[in-house]
Amino acid sequence: MNSESSERPTPVNHDAEIDSLFGPESLLGHAVGSFRPRLAQTEMAKAIARAIGSQETLIAEAGTGTGKTFAYLVPSLLWGGKVIISTGTKNLQDQLYLRDIPSVRKALSAPVSVALLKGRANYVCHFHLERTLQNGRLTSREDVGYLREISRFMKTTSSGDKAELSRVPETATVWSLVTSTRDTCMGAECPYYQDCFVMKARKEAQQADVVVVNHHLFFADLALKDTGIAELLPSANTVIFDEAHQLPETATLFFGDTVSTSQVMELCRDVLAEGLSHARDGADWPATVTTVEKAARDLRLAFPQDVVRLSVNQIAPSSAFFPALETLKDKLDDMIAVLERQAERADTIEQCRVRALELATRLDAWNKPVTEVMIGQESVLWVEAFSSSLQLHRTPLSIAPIFNKQREGSARSWIFTSATLAVKNDFNHYNAQMGLWDELSQSWPSPFDYEKQGILYVPDNLPQPNSLDYTDAVIDAALPVIQAAGGRTFFLCTTIRAVNRTAERLREEFERRNLPFPLMVQGEAGRTELLDRFRAAGNAVLIGSQSFWEGVDVRGDALSLVIIDKLPFSPPDDPVLAARIEALEKKGLNGFMHHQLPAAIINLKQGAGRLIRDEKDKGVLMICDPRLISKPYGRRVWQSLPPFRRTRELAVVCDFFADIAREKVRTLDT
Numbered sequence: 001m002n003s004e005s006s007e008r009p010t011p012v013n014h015d016a017e018i019d020s021l022f023g024p025e026s027l028l029g030h031a032v033g034s035f036r037p038r039l040a041q042t043e044m045a046k047a048i049a050r051a052i053g054s055q056e057t058l059i060a061e062a063g064t065g066t067g068k069t070f071a072y073l074v075p076s077l078l079w080g081g082k083v084i085i086s087t088g089t090k091n092l093q094d095q096l097y098l099r100d101i102p103s104v105r106k107a108l109s110a111p112v113s114v115a116l117l118k119g120r121a122n123y124v125c126h127f128h129l130e131r132t133l134q135n136g137r138l139t140s141r142e143d144v145g146y147l148r149e150i151s152r153f154m155k156t157t158s159s160g161d162k163a164e165l166s167r168v169p170e171t172a173t174v175w176s177l178v179t180s181t182r183d184t185c186m187g188a189e190c191p192y193y194q195d196c197f198v199m200k201a202r203k204e205a206q207q208a209d210v211v212v213v214n215h216h217l218f219f220a221d222l223a224l225k226d227t228g229i230a231e232l233l234p235s236a237n238t239v240i241f242d243e244a245h246q247l248p249e250t251a252t253l254f255f256g257d258t259v260s261t262s263q264v265m266e267l268c269r270d271v272l273a274e275g276l277s278h279a280r281d282g283a284d285w286p287a288t289v290t291t292v293e294k295a296a297r298d299l300r301l302a303f304p305q306d307v308v309r310l311s312v313n314q315i316a317p318s319s320a321f322f323p324a325l326e327t328l329k330d331k332l333d334d335m336i337a338v339l340e341r342q343a344e345r346a347d348t349i350e351q352c353r354v355r356a357l358e359l360a361t362r363l364d365a366w367n368k369p370v371t372e373v374m375i376g377q378e379s380v381l382w383v384e385a386f387s388s389s390l391q392l393h394r395t396p397l398s399i400a401p402i403f404n405k406q407r408e409g410s411a412r413s414w415i416f417t418s419a420t421l422a423v424k425n426d427f428n429h430y431n432a433q434m435g436l437w438d439e440l441s442q443s444w445p446s447p448f449d450y451e452k453q454g455i456l457y458v459p460d461n462l463p464q465p466n467s468l469d470y471t472d473a474v475i476d477a478a479l480p481v482i483q484a485a486g487g488r489t490f491f492l493c494t495t496i497r498a499v500n501r502t503a504e505r506l507r508e509e510f511e512r513r514n515l516p517f518p519l520m521v522q523g524e525a526g527r528t529e530l531l532d533r534f535r536a537a538g539n540a541v542l543i544g545s546q547s548f549w550e551g552v553d554v555r556g557d558a559l560s561l562v563i564i565d566k567l568p569f570s571p572p573d574d575p576v577l578a579a580r581i582e583a584l585e586k587k588g589l590n591g592f593m594h595h596q597l598p599a600a601i602i603n604l605k606q607g608a609g610r611l612i613r614d615e616k617d618k619g620v621l622m623i624c625d626p627r628l629i630s631k632p633y634g635r636r637v638w639q640s641l642p643p644f645r646r647t648r649e650l651a652v653v654c655d656f657f658a659d660i661a662r663e664k665v666r667t668l669d670t
C-alpha cells in the first residue's frame with residue numbers, strides 16, 4: 001500500500017529544527033515549567049515529522065508521561081497542513097483544546113487556527129428548544145428550572161456547547177429534549193439553520209487548520225456519516241490518534257449496528273405530536289402510536305432481569321423475545337402505512353416516515369443472515385436490556401478489513417500513538433486488530449528512572465478479590481499508606497460500587513482519625529474541575545473509576561500514590577468478549593492468555609502511568625490484588641509494568657515517603 005512513492009512528496013528533513021525545538025534552550029520552556037530534553041520525546045517528534053512529510057502511517061509508542069502530546073503537536077502545528085487530532089474522551093479533548101494546544105501554539109508563534117468538534121448531542125438545538133418551550137412535556141420541577149437556564153444560556157453563548165453551562169448537570173434528562181439526533185434534525189429545511197450551533201461547529205472545523213475530535217465521533221461518522229468528519233477527512237493531510245490503544249474497542253462499537261426500543265419510543269412521541277398538530281383529522285394518532293409503544297415495551301419485558309446482556313445463542317428458542325420482535329415489526333409497518341398517507345401534510349410527518357422506515361429496516365436486518373456489508377466478516381448478535389429499554393446489537397468481531405478500507409489510497413499521514421500498543425516491542429497484536437499491515441511501528445524507552453523514582457507495593461494478607469469484604473480489606477490496607485503519603489492519592493477502582501464504598505469508608509475514617517485530606521469523588525463535579533481542585537489542594541485524595549485511568553496528567557507533588565484495587569479484567573459476561581474468546585479457541589488459542597490478560601495488562605499500565613510524569617516525580621504504586629502474586633499469570637502482569645523497586649512491606653513504603661519528605665525540607669532549606 002505504501003509503494004507508490006513516486007506520488008508522494010519528497011520529505012523535507014526537519015531533524016535539526018526538532019533537535020533545537022526540543023533541546024535545552026527550547027521555546028517550549030515557555031509552555032511548560034522546568035522543561036528539559038527527553039530523548040524519547042525528541043526522537044518521536046522526528047519520526048512523526050518524517051511520517052507527516054512523506055504522508056505515511058506511523059505507529060508510535062512511548063511510555064506514560066513521556067510527553068507524547070508535545071511530540072505530535074509540534075510537528076503537526078508546524079508542518080501538518082490540515083490536521084485532525086482524535087483522542088479518547090471529551091475531557092481529553094478539552095485538555096488539548098484548552099491547555100496543550102494554546103501553550104504550544106503560543107510558544108512556537110504558529111499561525112494556525114484551531115477548532116473543537118464534538119458530537120451533535122453536545123450542542124443545544126434551537127429547533128428542539130423552541131418546540132420544548134412551546135409544548136414542553138417536562139415532568140419535573142427541576143427540569144423546568146433547567147429549561148429556563150438553558151434558554152437564558154442561549155442568549156449569551158457563541159458555541160452552544162452544553163459543557164459551558166455547568167449549572168445544568170451533564171446527566172439531566174432535559175438535555176435530550178433540547179438537543180437533536182441524526183433522526184430528529186431538520187437539516188437544510190430547518191428554520192434555524194442559519195444560527196444552528198451544530199452547523200456552526202462543523203463549519204469552523206471545515207475552515208480550521210487543526211481540529212480536535214474524539215474517537216467516538218470519528219468512528220460514528222465513518223459508520224453513520226453524521227458528525228462532520230466525513231466532510232473533513234478528504235481535506236485532512238494528517239490524522240493523529242492519541243490514546244490509540246482504545247481504537248479497536250471504539251471502532252467495534254460503531255462498525256456494528258445498534259437499534260433500540262427507546263428509538264422506537266422517541267419516534268412514537270414525535271409521530272403523536274406532529275400528527276396531532278398537522279393532520280389531526282388524518283388518523284387516530286393516539287391509537288396508532290399506542291400499539292407500537294406497547295409492542296416495544298413487550299419486547300423489553302421478554303427479559304425479566306433489570307439489566308442483562310445476552311448473545312442471541314443464549315436466548316432460549318422458546319423465549320417470548322422472538323415473537324415479540326415479529327409483533328413490533330408488524331406494528332411498526334402499520335404505523336408506516338399511516339405515515340405514508342399523511343406525509344404530504346407536513347415536512348415533519350415525512351421526516352417521521354423516513355425514520356420509521358429506517359428503524360423497520362434495521363430491526364428486520366438484525367437477525368437476518370449476514371448482509372452484504374458484512375460478507376466475509378464474523379459478527380455477533382446480542383441484546384442488552386436496561387431498566388426501560390432494550391438494545392439489539394450486531395457487532396463485527398474484527399474491524400481490520402473495514403478500517404483498512406478507510407485508509408486505502410488516501411494521500412495523507414496517519415499517526416497512531418499511545419503508551420500501550422506493543423507487548424514487549426511486538427506490535428503484531430495491535431496492528432492485526434487495526435488492519436495496519438506492514439506499517440512502520442516504533443517504540444521509545446521511558447525517560448524516567450523507575451527503579452529510583454518509585455516503588456511497587458503489593459500488600460500481604462488480602463482476601464480473594466471475589467470475597468464480600470474485599471473492598472473493606474483494600475481500604476484497611478490503604479489507609480496507613482495514604483497517611484504516610486500525606487494524601488496526594490489517586491484511588492482507582494475497577495467498579496462504580498467500589499468507588500462508592502471507598503468514598504463512604506474514607507470519609508468516615510478521615511473524620512475519625514482527624515486527617516485533613518480533601519476527598520474528591522468521581523461524579524461530584526466534572527472531571528476537568530475535579531482535577532483542577534486536586535492539583536490546587538496539594539494533599540487531596542481522589543477516588544475514580546475507569547475514566548481516570550488514562551491520559552490524565554498531574555505532574556509533581558500533588559500526586560504521589562496511586563492505589564489500584566483489582567486487576568482490571570473485563571466483566572466475563574460480555575457477549576462480544578465471549579464471542580471473541582470462542583473465535584480464538586476455535587483457532588486452538590487460549591482466550592484468557594491471548595485476549596483477556598493482555599487487555600487487562602494494558603489497562604493496568606495506563607492506570608499505573610498516572611504516577612510518574614516527570615524526572616523529579618517520586619511515588620508509590622500500590623496494587624492490592626493478591627492474584628498478582630498467587631496466580632501463575634501474575635508474573636507476566638508485574639513484568640509488564642515499569643521496572644519499579646518492589647516490596648510487600650508497609651515499613652519500606654513508609655520509609656520511602658519519609659525520605660521524600662526529608663529531601664523536600666532539604667531543598668527548601670537550600
Ligand SMILES: Nc1ncnc2c1ncn2[C@@H]1O[C@H](COP(=O)(O)OP(=O)(O)OP(=O)(O)O)[C@@H](O)[C@H]1O
Pocket residue numbers: 032033034035036037038041062063064065066067068069070418419550551552553555609610613614
Ligand atoms: N520535555 C519536557 N520536560 C518537562 N516536562 C515535559 C516535557 N514534555 C512534556 N512535559 C510535561 O510532562 C507531562 C506528561 O506529558 P504528556 O501528558 O504529554 O504525557 P504522555 O506521554 O501523553 O503520557 P500518557 O501516555 O500517560 O498520556 C505533562 O505535564 C507535560 O506538560
Ligand code: SF4
Pocket residue numbers: 125126127128180184185186187188190191192193196197198199
Ligand atoms: S439544523 Fe438540526 S440541529 Fe440545527 S437547529 Fe435545526 S434541527 Fe436543530
Ligand SMILES: [Mg+2]
Pocket residue numbers: 068069242551
Ligand atoms: Mg497522553
